[in-house]
Each structure stands twice: as structure tokens, then as C-alpha cells.
Amino acid sequence: MKTTTRAILLSMLGLGCGSTGPSEVRYPIVAEGAASAPFAAGDWTVTLDVARVSLGPIYFCATAAASSSLCPAAVQEFADVAEFDALRPSAQPLGFVTGAPGSIRSSSYDLGITWFTTQRTATPAAASAGRSAHFEGRATRGSRTLRFVCDVRAIPMLQGAQVVQGARVSADITGSNVRLVVRADAASWWTAVDLSEVESEGGDPVVIPPSSRIHNAVVVAMTAGAPLRFEWVSQ
């Protein structure tokens, strides 16, 4: 039925004084990175040249302790997967967040690899090129320069769960006149990494394997140590 017709009908029926609960909201989501700059990681000085991160889906819940069982219905969601450049400070459109107005107290999300209840194994999204993040960089220690490449795979621990469960956020979304800014600091994910582990590996660049401690340290940093930050700003 056409919206106009419905509006007329409802007006005629005197329903204008009655709300029907919250209506739908839809607003853009953008990602902002941090410009590349050398930073210290142990006794290495690291410079990231490439940091592409896959993000999504994101489910925003009203409870502070969300999990797949405690948040069967989300308030809002970004039901997609998109990749962004974590070294680019300018806003990169990822898509739209949709849902109902309301309070958001937690977020649960994946980094491009999902393990939905209907997936037998953890599965990379098509937009993620089979990984959660792709990094290329240079590390120097004295005269030693080590170029490295790392494809990070952040996999949910349980089927039906997400790689980040119940991350605290706080927002009261009442309309669509906002946008969600996702902020990523790629350098912070590598500060706790000891690249000496791969120093002796051959190849140029050195490929950091997924079974390495470096890989796991980056995953932990991305999902727990320095996770993505969500900020809702008025448009």
C-alpha cells in the first residue's frame, strides 16, 4: 500500500495520536584510519605500508553483555562486510546501519570471517579476500631492515558466535541524522609484536604465517587489546 494512502487512512481513523513504537533508522557507517608513521615494537621500529581491514557484520545490542544467546534480536546492524584502509585518515564509506531507534550498549562483530549458525566452518566473506586484515610493512633495527607481509585471520571461537562479543559502546540513537564512524589504529595492533620471531625466516618480504605468535598477537590486539572504536556523530 502506498505510504500516502496509508497516512490518509490512518489520519481518517484518528490514529495520529497513537505511536506504533520505534520506527526504522538508517544511517551511514564510515571508517577512519590513522596515517602511517613509524612506531616502536619491541626493539624494532615498524612502519606499516598497507593495512587493509575487513569489517562486518556488526550487531548492536541494547544489553551491555551481549552474546549470540543474549542478543537474539539486535537494535541496529551493519549486515554486510566491507574492507577499509586503516592507514587512511579520511572517512571511507562502508555502507549503512539499519534498525530501530534505541539505546545501544554493546556491539558484536566479525572481521570478515564469519561462523554463522548455518556455516559448518568459519568462512571468509567474499569481500574480505579470505582474511580479516592484510598488512605490509617494514621493520628496522639498527641496519637490519625486515620487510614483512601478514594476512590475519580472526576466527570466531564457537559456531554461532562472533569474533568480538559484547564490546562496550554507548549511544542513544533516536533518528537517522547520525553517522557511525569506525576508528582503527593499525599501529596499536603491532606494538606488542616481536618481529624477531621471523627474523631468521627466508624471503623478502617475510610472510608471517597464521600459526605464528606474531599472528596471534595481532589477532588478540585487534579483537581485545585495541579493538575498533565506534563513535556516532551528528550529520
Next chain:
Amino acid sequence: MARWFPLRLALCLPAALAIGGAVPAAFRFAWAQPLPRPPADAGPVDGAPTPVSDGGPDAGVPPELVPPVMRETAHPTYPQDGDGHPVRVLLMLTVSPTGDVIAAETLGLVPAGAPVSFERSAREAILRMRFHPAQRAGEPVAVRLRFHLTIAPPVVELGEGPATDAATASAPGAPAGAGDAGATPSDAPPDAGGPVPVGEATVVAHAVEPPRAASDFVIDHDLMTAAPHQSAGDLLASAPGVYVSRPEGDAVAHQVFLRGFDAEHGQDIQFSLGVVPINLPSHLHGQGYADLNFIIPETVRSLRVTEGIYDPRQGDFAVAGSVHFDLGVARRGVLLRAGYGSFGTVRALAMWAPRGEATETFAAFTYRASEGFGRNRGSQSGGAIAQYVFRGPAGFRATAHFAGYGARAGLAGVLRRGDVEQGRVDFYGAYPDPSASAQSALSTRAQASVALERRSDRGALTTFAAWFARTDFRSRVNFTGYTQRSRVRPDWVGRGDLIEQANGDTGFGALASHRTPRYELTPWWSAAFEGGVGVRYDLIEQAQNLLQAPQNETWDRRVDATLRASDIGLYLDADLRITRAVRVRGGVRADVLHYDIDDRLGNFTPAFQRESHIVGFRRTALGLALGPRATVEVSPFGWLKLFASYGEGYRSPQARQLEEGEGAPFARVRSVEAGFHARTTDGRERLSFRGAAYATYLSTDLAFDPQEGRLEPIGPTRRVGLVGHLIARPWPWALASLSVTWVYATLEAPPPATAANPSPPYTPGQLLPYVPPVVARADARVERDLVRIRGHALVGRAGAGFTFLSPRPLPFGQFADPVALLDVSASVRWRAVEAGVECFNLLDARYAATEYSFASDWQTRTVPSRVPARHLSAGPPLTALGTLTLHL
């Protein structure tokens, strides 16, 4: 009798009665009197009375004259100024060649001092009656006949539902006031279908009980059958404010909306059939689950739809109101009907209503099969109902009843509206998924009852009844696709949310009541009192599991319980007449309910906790529900009645939600209403209009939770609204009805967000979800003789019903689309053969029988959405059914 019979046999019109409609009136045929001329008060009908012959009352009936046969009766109303005793009204009727009563002349009242209002009541009822016309040499002719109508006070139906009517026979020549003093069917066939030569026969009709409120409706046979119906539940559509659908297929109870209440499968409406309650307490699929599919629609004589709670006899589940099905077959004899139509639908009906027995005596059997209007919608069902009325001496009357029914149907389930709009799944289809394809439902019911009643000469009425019913229900439905996680084995997920529900209920009960004679305290003040008790016991077995299709392997257990529930009710009712224009009725009802719950999965130990006890939680609860009801009725003029009503009712709790020692927290409802009933007083009641403004306050409402496939509390709710119902009978062969109900229904205090439900779909003050603010319904029917073929009329009949629902609010700020449906039927009958066609949803509107809003994952998107989305269950498209009927 013997003294009179030979003479009467020779002189009198054979009393061939086939009483239809809800109220068997007291009909006493005397002489069929050929018309010398059209009566002065003959109405403007086709086929003016044809002179047959001269002859006075004793001149006898020409042997070739075939007398008229009663085809449809109508309700007489026991006048307000009656003293509680039967009154016989002697009339001279003129029955036209079309079978219509075109004139009714009052000859007298017995006793002679009876109020003149009895005459008016009798004339109003008789002018609405219809006959198969008298015939001479195969040609219909007009006749005049003497007719005795005895109007007796209303009989209290033994069920917990409102009182309806019952008929008894009186001996020929029985004195007035002793009309129910027991004739046998053989000497006084009250409602025989075929011409039976009887000297004089009197059938006493217990008039329909006066309404308890302006919106206390009796849907008589005329109106009920104006539009085509596919099931007994669909008959409710003709009542104001009612919308009926079957979103879960042919083996699951109807979903009923009544006056701002989404009664789901019966939670807010008390349904009863005769003395047997239909609602099932604490049913797993929905509190008060009432499956009406076992009722064969052709056996329903009338419906009483009481909207509101104003009668002390209304018990559990009478929150929005109550519906009472009254069974009876007007057209006596054998009826064989076969139908075939769209989607391979086949229906067969065999019904036998033995002539010479009461209209409530009959046996019927039906079978129906259909491939359904879309994928996984096939169904089969069969049922039988039989009743027999015994008449004993001294005013005793007994009715034995049994019914059986079984149905199995596939279910297409619900579809995400977005998937339909984007072409991922057909509107009438189902998800191509093993879990969706495994959806089905099965239901069975077997019930029996015996009801005894005795009416004294002074008008007292004593009743006693006992009933037994066994029902079984098993459904497999998947609303949410693949979202659930096993509680027993948390690592099991994504196996399909195919919820299996099983509910078995063995119920039995008894009822007794006594109504006193009317005591006249002063000439202008009289009173009658009534009291009744009822007991009910239910033994309920419940189970709910998650199944993995297609092997239906159990992968989670959610409910495994045995419930024992009892309801002991008491009511007192007083009927005070204060002056001739004011009547006050009211009383109080009290129910004590007890529950014994063996919840075998209670105190469940989650997988991540160490076991510290044996799983199981047994508990008991008992509570009292008490509520007054009262109605003031004022009749300032003969054509106008004003009503003001107030009542408090209750709905029993879902037993599994009770805690140990809890006082059975009933959902309490308060209902108030003011309205009027205006009607023309031209005898035929060409126009009747009821209007009412009402408000209801419910302490705890329920709404469907698709996560669990059952009803969950949503807090207190409030409804205010208006209802109007117009019935027009402009000509004897035409009937039209229009009703409009508007309601403003809001949630007062929905449950707040919790850890288990962090995103509650409801906010305080919002419109009540799923409830259509406006429900409009129109019915129309015409029936006339078309032509004559070989001396017999070809009778044509056409009917239509139109339903409109305004957009329904859904959770999360959404509205369902409006619904507009048109059903039509047409038939022709020649002698014993009738052919017809019925079309449902003639405009082929594509509509949702019901809509929900919740989160689901049917794997139709790469990334599943967890935000609640609109889901729909498709209503049936254009459906045609051809029928061939033999009346033997």
C-alpha cells in the same frame, strides 16, 4: 389427543415443521385456509396471494393442497414485562407463494391478560420466518393458517457460556403455561421436516435471552449463512468486530481478533459448544487454545457473540468476550453434499436430521482434503457430530452429544516480507529448506456430553450436565529459520529452529444451575434469581523440542511437563425488573483454580555448570478470581433500548509460568460499555441498529513470541472503541448487514529490557501490535424463486460477505497492509437437488493472513540480519468450490 386427532387430521393443515434458526418457536398449525382475497395488510411481495377456494376454518383443506413447510424460523424475544411464564399467541398468518409471511393477524393471547408486548414479540418473529410455500397441483399458492406461538422464558444453557435456547414440545391442547409439560415426539412433532399430518401440535420456544449489553449479538442462521464459509470458525466473521484467519493451516486453530483483542487461538475469548467448553487451559501453543475446526458448519444453528464481560456465567478466557455455538439442523431429512474446487479441494458431507425429532437431533459426518494453495499446504480432515434429544415426563429434557475430529496439514510457515519482495521466495510458497518443508500440524478431538434440564410449571429451571473431552495436538513449526542454540548441548547450533510442540489434554467437568420462578414483589417490581456451579479438571501432557529435519532428530528439549489443573466456579445472577421500562441484571462470579505442575526440565543445569541436583521442578499454586457483572437496561420507547454494562473477568495463567505457592496471578479484565439498540417496530424489524462505546482494561496481555512459538506476557493494555451494527431486511427475500468496529488499543507498561530480551519490541503507550484499529464487515443475501420447472420452483440464492481490516500495527514501528476480502456464493435448487458455487477472496487479493515482526535467518542473505523484520503468512488466493447437494 385421540379425541381430537381424526377430526383435526381431516381438517387441519399437516404440521410439517422444519424449524431453522436459533430459536425454535412454539408453532401451532391449525387450519390452512385458502385465501378468498389478499389480506389487507399483505406486504409488497411478489406473487400476491392466490385465491384457492373459499372455506372457513372447518371447511377442511382440499386434499390436493400441500401445506407450507417451515423453512427458517426467527428469534422471539421474551418481553421485559413478562412474568416468567410461557404465553401463547394465536395468530392468523398469510404465507405467500414465495413462502414469505406477508401478514400476521393476532387472534388472541393465552392467558388473556398477558401483556400486549407478547403479541408484538410474536409478530416480529413470525414475520421473519420463511416457509416452503403451500402447493396445489404443484403450483405454489398463498394460504392463511392459524398459528400458535408460545413464547417461553429463556432457557439457561448449561455451558459456561451465555444462555441460549432450547426447545421442548407440549402436548396438543396443553394449557398455556404448561407448554413444556411433555408431549412425545410422535404425537407432537415440534419441528419435523416433512409433512406430518397432526391435528394440533405446539412447539414451545424458549426465547433468546435478552442481551446483556448493547454488543451482545445473536448471529442467527439467516445472517450467519449469508456469505459462504469454509469452516465453523469462519462463521464468526459475521459478528461485529471479528476477524478470523487460519495462518497456520487447516489443522491449527483459527486466529481470532475481537474488538481490539488479538485473541490468537482463543486466549481472550471463551468458546463453548452446548455444555462443552472448547478452550484448553495452559495449552502449549497458546493459552486458551480453541480449535473450532471440529464443528461442522452446517450443524451450527446460531452463534451468540457476547463482546465484553457482563454475564456472571462467563468464565475463564472471557476477556474480550465469549462465543457460544448452538447446534441444530433446521432442514430435516438426509443431506448429501459433495464439493470440488480449486487446489484439488474435495469436501463431502453426509447429514441426517430425522424427521419428527427436535432440531438438535442430528448426525453429521464430513471429510475434506486439499492440496493447498501453495507448497506444503496440503491437508486432510474428517469429523463427525451427533446429538439426540430425549424428552421425558414432567418437563424433563435430556441431550446427548458426541463429536470426533482429526486433521493433519502441512504448513508453509512464515516468509520474510523482504524475501518475497525481492523474489527469493514466492508469496504463496515456502522456503526451499528441509526445516521449512518439515512443518506440519496434527490435531484430534473427541468429546461427549449429557445435559439434563427440568422446567417447572412456575417457570423454574434446573439443569445438570457432564462432559468429557480429549484433545491431542502436535505441531512442527519453524518461524525463525536457523537462529537457535541447544540448551542441552550448547555446541549444537544451526540445525533448524523446527519447534515441535505436543499437547495432550484430558478434560472433564460438570455443571449445575437453578433459576427460580419470577417473584412479583409489587405490580411493578419483580425478581428472579439464578445460581450455578461448575467444575472442570484437566490433565495435560506437554513437550516442546527442537527437531532437525528431515530425519526429525531431536537436538534440544525445551519443555517436558505434566500439568493438573482444576477450575471450580460459582455464579449468582439476579434479574430485577423495576417499573416496566427498567431492568437490572447482574451478579458475581468466583472461580477457584488449582495447578499441580511437574516440570521435568525445571531447574535445568546449563552445560557450563557443574551438576548439583537432579533436574526437575514440581510446584503447586492456587488462586481465586472474583468479579462482579451488572447491566442496566432502559426501554424508554418500544423501538429503543439503552444499555449500560460493567463487568470484571479473568484469564487463567499459563501454569508452567507459575512459581511454588503463587496465587495464580490471573489476567484481570475490566470492561465497561454504554450503548443502544434501535429497531423499527413494523413487525418485520426491517432495520435494526446497535451502537456502543466501550473500554476494557487488561492487567496482563499476551503476544506471540516467534522465538518460542508461543504466547508471552507483554504487560497491561487498554482499549477504547466504538461499534455499530446495522441489519436491514428491506424485503422478505433480502438481508443485509453492516458492522464497523473501531478501537484504540495501547500498551500501558510493556516489559522492560532485560538481559534475556535486551531489545524489547514494545514501548509504553504504543499501539497494541497486530490489532487492526478498524474492522468492517458487510453481509448480504437474497433468495427468490426464479422460474417454475415442471410445477416446482427453481429457487435461486446468492450471498456475499466483505471484510475490511485497516493497517495493523506491528512491533518496531511497522504497519501491516490493510486487508479487503470479498466472498460470494450462488446456488439454485430444484426439488431435492441443489447446485452451487462458492468463491472465496473473489478479488484475488494478495494479503497476509497474519504478520509478525521478529529476527530470523532463512539463509536468504549472505549475512544474516538480526534486526526484527516483517514476516507474513499468506492468506489464500481466489478459491472456488462447486457443490452438489441432495436434500432427501
